[in-house]
Amino acid sequence: MKKQFLEIGKIVGTHGLKGEVRIDPWCDSAAFLCRLKRLYDANGNEQPVISAKAHKNVAVVLFKDVHSIEEADRLRGKVVYMNRDDVKLPRGTYFVQDLLGLQVEDADSGKVYGIVTDVLKTGANDVYQVSRDGRDYLIPVIPSVVIERDIDGGIVKIRPMKGLFDDED
Secondary structure (H helix, E strand, C coil): CCCCEEEEEEEEEEECCCCEEEEEECCCCHHHHHCCCEEECCCCCEEEEEEEEEECCEEEEEECCCCCHHHHHCCCCCEEEEEHHHCCCCCCCCCHHHHCCCEEEECCCCCEEEEEEEEEECCCCEEEEEEECCEEEEEECCCCCEEEEECCCCEEEECCCCCCCHHHC
16 A cells, blocks of 8 residues: 655754754655655645755755744654655656565566565665565666566566575575
8 A cells, every 4th residue: 555645854953043954865865855845744734845955965944834943943853754646756766665565576487585675775776675584685676687566566576686596495
């Protein structure tokens, strides 16, 4: 089941004296977070964004109803969310939170390898961490290995490279 509101970052401090907060982005980049015109709190309450800019590796955000450093400081430690309807992802791009928990199967035999427990960013390509029976396996997200992702069906189909699961024999 897809969540409507997705964790996108955490307020880690204040910036300046006018009520701006620094948000550590849990998305692709601070710039991505800054494109959003509204964020949400843990209860799904909308927090309109007046301004947002990327500064080093964080987003500096001014919310509509925050007017002082004291008000901003009370938000420290809070997780902020985005509404999935506010973003149109390019084809073949997925929210990490939608991938977590998907069952990983062999595209040809149907053999189950485990579930996706993390998505690692390596630079060249992402890597799915697949866990089963207390063991973790790393699956490169490249077209020759990851054949299909069915988010609604809860399945990722792969053709594993030689050596990924060979130690099971």
